[in-house]
Amino acid sequence: MRSNRKIFLALLCVAALTAFVAANIWRQHRAALETQNQSIYPNASAPQFASLVQPISNTDDSLITAHTAVATSTDQISDAVKLNQNARWQANLSWTFGGKNQRGWAIYVPLICQTVGADLLTFGTSRTDFPARLAAWQQEMGVAATGVLDVGTWQRMIAFWQADRLKKRDTPPANEMLTAPVTDFWDLQRPAEERMVERQTYDAYKRMVAAAVADGTLNLRATSDGQLSIGESRLKIVSAYRSRARQEKLRRQSPNSGRAGLAINSPHFTGRALDLYVGGEPVDTKDANRRLQTSTPVYRWLVRNAARFGFRPYFYEPWHWEFVGLPENSINAPITQ
Template identity: 55%
Template sequence: MSAKIKKLVWIFGLALIAANVFLIFGCKHQSERTLPIVITNIPVKKIQKSEEIPVANSNLVQSNPTKNDLNKSEFSSAALRNTALKQNLGWAFGGKSQKGWYLYHPLICRLIGIETEADNNDFAEALARWQKSVGLPPHGILDEATLAVIVTMWQSNRLKKRGEAQPNELQIGSIADFYDVSRPDELRQVERETYAAYKKMIMAAIADKSLNLADNGKDELAPGEKFLKIVSAFRSKNYQAQLRIASPNSGRAGLAVNSPHFTGRALDIYVGGEPVSTQDGNRLVQINTPVYRWLVKNAGKFGFKPYFYEPWHWEYAPE
């Protein structure tokens, strides 16, 4: 091979290498440039999650994360704090000291728009979004200050007027709807609109086969079915006073001087365990029953608002 041809081969080889280098680096550069700049600054995972999780404030779904947003390890440490606080947070309600917020976990999940365990990072992340939406520091930790705001919100959704119902506002509920099959007529009175809403809600619960409720074939619960039956509805001021005399040491809100049951719009509904006992162990049984979980998700559609502290107590207070 002559020196001239050798030189040509060398030049050709160098040109090939140069072309490859350009292709490799040129393309990489191109693909980076075509990516939206926003992706390089925002964790992709977070964007996908915000779109998947229904949150209380839909505006937040569209809003971009800001400097306030936590990173993954900060959410992990918030989740660790939540794991401890759900059992141990000391707070007070109704003149009694309370421990933890695990009994309110289903209602909290409903409020912050997620369905997951409290020790999960996703819970801390959803809580942080909610905290931000209500002007709280978005640290993702369910501390005493956050719980106080949550409780205030729940309480504000309850019946405002607690005057005694007039006789013409009440009707006697069917014995088929009551937990105690021997409950007398005067103790089965319910405010009319409340009763109609309750009937609709029961129809929907029966139709939801995952609850496995026994029905009588007429859109009512079967005689042998206990879940979702009415334990107590309208209570007159006189009747309530008699109950207080009968059990003077009862601290139950059910025997309150200013009871929402006077209105006929408050229903105690059977959700499991002892029907109306506030013992923590009893409430833990109740909040884990499928009917209670169902009420948390669906009662609002029928105008019923929870009293967070008593899983059985629901008030008809449509928007």
């Protein structure tokens, strides 16, 4: 009996020691996580995107798996881990689009936040509502509600955006087109035959620009009647209607540049697609240029407001907006198989 009691006491000691060590490891891990998140998101005024995140290989699954295992323990840690994982995917997610390898989703953060209803101003800070908003969106879309924008969710989001775009590719009859004044264009030398726009699209564009001018935060230079000044380049039209012949010519001119991405069946054939000047190089698909563009106030204003005027974004080209009309009179034909 005495020896049994000794064994029991010894086991009790071992158990207590194990619990003590485990608790310490847990505390250290938690402190490390908090420090890590502070260094990624030092404060709200820091660069909002992933520039502060160290590159980490996508194949580093062991780390993510380990964090996920910890994440189920408390909600607080779970949120920290979600922030951490989102920061990694934001910088490093590998995907392909238009036959090109792409990295991360930092360029698209304003559109992503708008789509899930998250606050862009606190995005990337510890005060962000992003994981919670994303989880709600994921649930709505029928993907696992993890609050983490991983490759599966990213594919779903791209499909969601693409499905919302202009479905028609026909050129409207001449009486549904107009030639817009050159003062609406970014290039003040643009010839009349390259200034054609579908009428409803043009009306919606003018209403949208008037609303942007009226929004004092953008500081757009305007005329006394609320139009963009000649000297203001932002939100001016870079390109509108393009004929099939003109599109072919552009494709032939630049077979190896970003312009090779010019669609064979372009929404610009409809006169309802507008390339608007949002900053940087007007229509350059290089990541650095697009990243600059999606950080500008006018781009972010369009992301928040264009739908009110019937415009939809093309996520990959910050300058490209398509007029589909308001939901009650959308010109998108019903989807057929």
